[in-house]
Amino acid sequence: MNIALIRPPKISGAFEKILIQEPVNIAYLAAFLKAKGYQVCIWDFEVEPFTESAVREKISRFSADVAAITAMTPTINNAHETALMLKKIKPSIVIVAGGAHVSALPEETLRDFPAFDYVVAGEGEIPLAELCRKVAKKQAPSEVPCVAWRNNGTITLNKPGLPIEDLDSIPFPQRSLFNPLLYKNAYAAGISMYGKRSTVVFTSRGCAQDCTFCAVKKTSGPRVRFRSAENVIKELTECRDIFGYNHITFEDTNLTLNRERFLNICAGLRKLKLTWDCQTKVSLVDKELIDIMKAGGCLKIAYGVESGSPKMLALMKKNITPEQIRRAFQLTHQAGIVACGFFILGTHPEETNDDVRQTEALIHEIKPDVFQLGIICPYPGTEIYSIMKKEGLLPQADWKKFNFMHSRPQWGTKHLSPAALVSWQKKIYMRYILTPHFILFVFRKMLNPREIPQTIRLGLSLLKYLLLEKRG
Known part of the structure; x- marks a missing residue:
C-alpha cells in the first residue's frame, strides 16, 4: 500500500513563509x-x-x-481543498485527516x-497504521481507537486509545x-x-501546564x-552525521522541565558541537542552568510570557509571575543568549486597556531581542474557546481567520473590540521596534x-503587516 503524508498549503504572508521548517x-x-x-x-504543499x-x-x-492530511485550524479548509483535488484526480484514494483541529x-x-x-484524533502513529491495515483489507475500522468514520451514513467516533508510553520505541523521523x-x-x-542547516527535534510529548489557550x-x-537523553543524543548524532544538520530547533513546550535529563542532553549537544534554540518556561531556568545552556551551544531561548498583567x-x-519573567530575561541577556518573548492580546x-498597557510596559522593561505579539486565537479544544463561546464573543466560525497574526480577527473581549486589539498590536510593535535596544540588536x-x-526580508514583511494590512 502507498501512503502519501501531506501538509496542506497555508494561508500566510511572506513573514511566516520565511520561517518554514521541515514538518518533522x-x-x-x-x-x-x-x-x-x-x-x-x-508532500509538503x-x-x-x-x-x-x-x-x-x-x-x-x-x-x-491513502492520503493522510495533517491540518491545524487555520488550514482545515485548505486540507479539505487538497482532499477534493486528490479525489478529482484519483477517485479511489482514501483520505484521512489528522492534526490539532480534527482532534478537537x-x-x-x-x-x-x-x-x-476518516479522521484520526490525537496521537497518530498507532491508529493510522491500524486504519491503513483495515483499509487494505476493505474492513470497517470499528475497533481502531481514535478513529471517526461514517458507518452506514452515521458518523461514529471510536473509543480513545492509549498514548505511546515508550517514546524511545518510535523510529526517528524519516528525514530522508x-x-x-x-x-x-x-x-x-x-x-x-x-552556514547553518536547521531541523526540528521533539524530545518529549505533551505539556505539564494548563494554559487556557x-x-x-x-x-x-x-x-x-x-x-x-541517550535516545535524543542518538537522533542528534544522526541529524549531524547522516543529514548534515548543524543547528537544532527543539519544539518541546518546556525543554528544561526534567532538569537532570536536560543536562544530559545539553552535555551531548556540547560534544556534538551543534548550535540550538528552544522554548521553556520562565520559572524553569536559573543562572546555573542558563550558563550551562550557553556553554552547550544554545543561541536562543523563547519564553511564553503572554501578558504583563498579573x-x-x-x-x-x-502559573508564572512578572518577577519570574523579569529574572529569566535578565539572566538570558547576561549570558549573551538571544531572548525571545511570545505575547498575546x-x-x-475580562482583558482591558489597562491590562494591555501593563503588557506593553513589561515588553519595554524586559527588552526581548525577538518578540511575537499575537491576538488570541481561541482554537477548538482549548479552554478559552469554551469561555469565549459561552460569553457570546465567538461569531460563526471562519476557520481561515483563526490565526495569531491575522489582521482581521473575528473576536474581541468584553472591553476591547477586534479593531481595538489590532490597533494595540500595531502600536505596540511600532513603538518597540523603534527603541534603542531593538535597533541596536538589528544593527x-x-x-x-x-x-x-x-534581515531586510523579515523587516519588510513585518512592516508590510503593520502598515499595509487592513485593520479589523
Whole structure:
C-alpha cells in the first residue's frame, strides 16, 4: 500500500513563509508506517507547488492509495481543498485527516468536510497504521481507537486509545523524505543562520501546564512523556552525521522541565558541537542552568510570557509571575543568549486597556531581542474557546481567520473590540521596534553582510503587516 503524508498549503504572508521548517511531525508518521511495511512519501504543499497539474504529476509518480492530511485550524479548509483535488484526480484514494483541529472536533470535521473519509484524533502513529491495515483489507475500522468514520451514513467516533508510553520505541523521523532545497532558507528568528542547516527535534510529548489557550493536550495527551537523553543524543548524532544538520530547533513546550535529563542532553549537544534554540518556561531556568545552556551551544531561548498583567496571567493559568519573567530575561541577556518573548492580546474576556498597557510596559522593561505579539486565537479544544463561546464573543466560525497574526480577527473581549486589539498590536510593535535596544540588536546582526538580505526580508514583511494590512 502507498501512503502519501501531506501538509496542506497555508494561508500566510511572506513573514511566516520565511520561517518554514521541515514538518518533522509528519516524518514521524512516515517512519512508523515504513517500519510497518508501507511505502510512504511526504508532500509538503507549504513549500511545493499546489496546482492540479503539480498534484497530478505527484500521483503519476507515486500512486497513493491513502492520503493522510495533517491540518491545524487555520488550514482545515485548505486540507479539505487538497482532499477534493486528490479525489478529482484519483477517485479511489482514501483520505484521512489528522492534526490539532480534527482532534478537537472529530465528528464535526467529518460532518463539515465530506471529502475526508476518516479522521484520526490525537496521537497518530498507532491508529493510522491500524486504519491503513483495515483499509487494505476493505474492513470497517470499528475497533481502531481514535478513529471517526461514517458507518452506514452515521458518523461514529471510536473509543480513545492509549498514548505511546515508550517514546524511545518510535523510529526517528524519516528525514530522508525531505527535499533539502525546499528548506534551505529555514530560519530561526534572531539567530544568524548563515552556514547553518536547521531541523526540528521533539524530545518529549505533551505539556505539564494548563494554559487556557493551548490545545496540546488534545493531540498529545494529558501528561508529559519523555524520551531518554541517550535516545535524543542518538537522533542528534544522526541529524549531524547522516543529514548534515548543524543547528537544532527543539519544539518541546518546556525543554528544561526534567532538569537532570536536560543536562544530559545539553552535555551531548556540547560534544556534538551543534548550535540550538528552544522554548521553556520562565520559572524553569536559573543562572546555573542558563550558563550551562550557553556553554552547550544554545543561541536562543523563547519564553511564553503572554501578558504583563498579573490578573491576565492568573486567568490564563500561566502559573508564572512578572518577577519570574523579569529574572529569566535578565539572566538570558547576561549570558549573551538571544531572548525571545511570545505575547498575546485579548487573552480573556475580562482583558482591558489597562491590562494591555501593563503588557506593553513589561515588553519595554524586559527588552526581548525577538518578540511575537499575537491576538488570541481561541482554537477548538482549548479552554478559552469554551469561555469565549459561552460569553457570546465567538461569531460563526471562519476557520481561515483563526490565526495569531491575522489582521482581521473575528473576536474581541468584553472591553476591547477586534479593531481595538489590532490597533494595540500595531502600536505596540511600532513603538518597540523603534527603541534603542531593538535597533541596536538589528544593527549588530547586519554587521555581518551575509545577514543583511534575510534581515531586510523579515523587516519588510513585518512592516508590510503593520502598515499595509487592513485593520479589523
